[in-house]
Amino acid sequence: MVVIQLQILENIAYVVLEETSLASTAWLTTWHIIFLVDMMCCGAVFLPIFWSISSLEEASKTKGKAARTLEKLTFFRRFYMVIVTYMYFTRCIVLVVGMGDYQFEWVTNASAEGANLAFYVFLFYNFKPIKRNPYLVIDEEEENDASQLLETHRW
Secondary structure, three states, X not given: OHHHXXXXXXXXXXXXXXXXXXXXXXXXXXXXXXXXXXXXXXXXXXXXXXXXXHHHHHHHOOXXXXXXXXXXXXXXXXXXXXHHHHHHHHHHHHHHHHOOOHHHHHHHHXXXXXXXXXXXXXXXXXXXXXXXXXXXXXXXXXXXXXXXXXXXXXX
């Protein structure tokens, strides 16, 4: 939860920094700090996804739910690769392209917005609401565990 709040603050600071003059004191240092915080937040976003992939790999080795777990694992691997590609493209490659001539600043903006569009289309397509979404199915064992937990711990 802290990562999301830190990213919001970092994005606000980035917008404020973009509106200030390049000649202001410590502009470059502040920009580097914001970039470093952004990279740390990206890494913090990757950790839970990596842990989910690791736990799914372990679960796929057990008996019973191997096919469903393997399906989830392949989905999470694809999802992880898309997130990594998106993060590095929008954070690093767009930054390097933006260091070029100011006349080509539109290329930087167009590539960043194109990456955003592609990422959001991917997310919306994969998580669209459908009747029997295989990624949101709760099996009987998980349902029984949740109902037992609710019965033992009256909220």
